[in-house]
Amino acid sequence: MMPFTSHFQAVSWSDTGPFVRLLDQRLLPGQTVYLECGQPDEVMEAIRTLTVRGAPAIGVAAAYGIALAMQLAVRTKDLHANSFNAIFDETCKRFAATRPTAVNLFWAIKRMQEANHAWHIRGVHERAAMLVEEAKRIHAEDIEMCLAIGRHGAPLMPDAGGVITHCNAGALATGGHGTALGVIRSAVALGKKIHVWSDETRPLLQGARLTAWECVQDGIPVTVITDNMAAHVLKLGHIKVAVTGADRIARNGDSANKIGTYGLAILCKYHNIPFYIAAPTSTVDIGCDTGAHIPIEERKPDEVTHLGGQRVAAEGVEVFNPAFDVVPHELIAGIITEHGVAHAPFEPDLVAMVARARVHHAQVEPA
Numbered sequence: 001m002m003p004f005t006s007h008f009q010a011v012s013w014s015d016t017g018p019f020v021r022l023l024d025q026r027l028l029p030g031q032t033v034y035l036e037c038g039q040p041d042e043v044m045e046a047i048r049t050l051t052v053r054g055a056p057a058i059g060v061a062a063a064y065g066i067a068l069a070m071q072l073a074v075r076t077k078d079l080h081a082n083s084f085n086a087i088f089d090e091t092c093k094r095f096a097a098t099r100p101t102a103v104n105l106f107w108a109i110k111r112m113q114e115a116n117h118a119w120h121i122r123g124v125h126e127r128a129a130m131l132v133e134e135a136k137r138i139h140a141e142d143i144e145m146c147l148a149i150g151r152h153g154a155p156l157m158p159d160a161g162g163v164i165t166h167c168n169a170g171a172l173a174t175g176g177h178g179t180a181l182g183v184i185r186s187a188v189a190l191g192k193k194i195h196v197w198s199d200e201t202r203p204l205l206q207g208a209r210l211t212a213w214e215c216v217q218d219g220i221p222v223t224v225i226t227d228n229m230a231a232h233v234l235k236l237g238h239i240k241v242a243v244t245g246a247d248r249i250a251r252n253g254d255s256a257n258k259i260g261t262y263g264l265a266i267l268c269k270y271h272n273i274p275f276y277i278a279a280p281t282s283t284v285d286i287g288c289d290t291g292a293h294i295p296i297e298e299r300k301p302d303e304v305t306h307l308g309g310q311r312v313a314a315e316g317v318e319v320f321n322p323a324f325d326v327v328p329h330e331l332i333a334g335i336i337t338e339h340g341v342a343h344a345p346f347e348p349d350l351v352a353m354v355a356r357a358r359v360h361h362a363q364v365e366p367a
Contacts, residue, residue, distance in 0.1 A: 008032070008217070010172045011052060011060045013136060018071050020064045022052045025172055029213040040069040040091055047098040047105075050204065054173020055247040055283055056142050059108035062095045063135035066112045070128040084124045088116055100295045101256055101324050103248040107282040108138055141361075142175030145280040148338035149179055150186030153243065153278055156334065156341070157187035157194060161240040164197040164230065167258035168210035169245025169278065179245040179278040181214060183336060188220055196222040197239060199230060201258055203303045203321070227260050234271040242268045243336075246279040253329030253346030254291025255279075262325040265332070274333035281337050281357040284350050291326035299323050 012021045019038040026049070027033050035051065037043045043065030046052050052061045069091040073079060079087075092109050099105055115134040119127050157163060163184055170181030177185060188194050196215050201207035208224045215222035225233055233239060242264060246255040255261075255277045268275040288294060301319035305311055313319075335342040335349075339356050342349035 055102035055104040056174040059104035067135040145338040146177040153183030153336040154186040158240040160193035168206040278336040
């Protein structure tokens with residue numbers, strides 16, 4: 001199976017500068033614009049404003065942003081070890097405050113912290129360079145995880161027929177290839193005749209703007225529907241499988257994803273359509289017992305009251321704008337990770353998969 005090679009990259013690093021290069025996803029599909037972030041604050045703002053989005057991509061961007069901060073620090077200041085660590089710790093703290101729900105952000109920060117601690121006896125210039133390499137490793141590992149998720153998930157997709165997804169969990173949301181959309185890409189690479197049905201995903205239209213755009217780039221047939229059309233489409237028999245990504249998965253399998261995913265999962269249950277989550281083990285929060293403990297980010301009211309810069313709701317209305325909801329594990333047919341497919345009861349499989357991932361990381365991590 002030959003995986004799709006995306007013609008774009010959501011996040012990348014450039015040694016010239018240095019800077020973090022980000023595809024501005026706010027402007028898609030109308031414009032393809034790359035931003036060169038030469039300051040860590042610019043990377044933080046990009047994460048907050050959804051210039052870069054998707055849990056794995058946020059983690060990669062944060063790792064690069066931390067590496068960027070330390071590169072700039074050693075180039076512009078005469079640092080000793082204590083001041084290096086102080087700048088590093090403050091930078092990690094500030095990146096951790098950018099988005100509360102996506103656990104990959106905290107996973108990537110922890111990886112960078114562990115790397116910095118392991119190299120504490122090295123000189124500050126060497127440590128700064130090694131942090132860049134660690135960020136690149138995080139990025140490369142994310143791509144490999146997505147490809148493995150695709151291999152495990154492709155057999156679960158129909159040989160022909162409709163697959164519905166919500167929000168965007170493709171190459172734009174990851175280091176490359178994608179999670180949910182990566183499963184679809186891998187299935188298509190096997191010769192399966194998949195037709196993607198993409199919920200538009202209000203209020204920011206990640207499905208209509210991003211998932212559909214990725215499918216068009218790859219030549220995968222795609223139909224965009226508004227979120228409130230999903231029940232009708234399922235009733236008509238157009239859909240055989242549903243697969244979405246996740247931003248945080250609790251130990252019991254409860255999975256947080258873009259707002260509206262919970263509703264889609266309920267609809268799939270009613271219509272006897274298997275609903276799958278596709279995510280790397282870095283999205284699994286073993287310390288979180290259930291979805292009730294997952295923090296849900298709330299965003300600005302104007303994301304709901306305005307569309308394309310135009311007000312669509314009356315002045316003075318109150319707005320409730322949670323960015324995510326939680327799918328209870330009872331509604332999930334399986335959670336597809338790089339180490340296989342977890343099934344109910346999810347906790348034993350997820351705990352074992354996370355442990356396997358930690359062993360793998362320990363084996364490949366350079367001294």
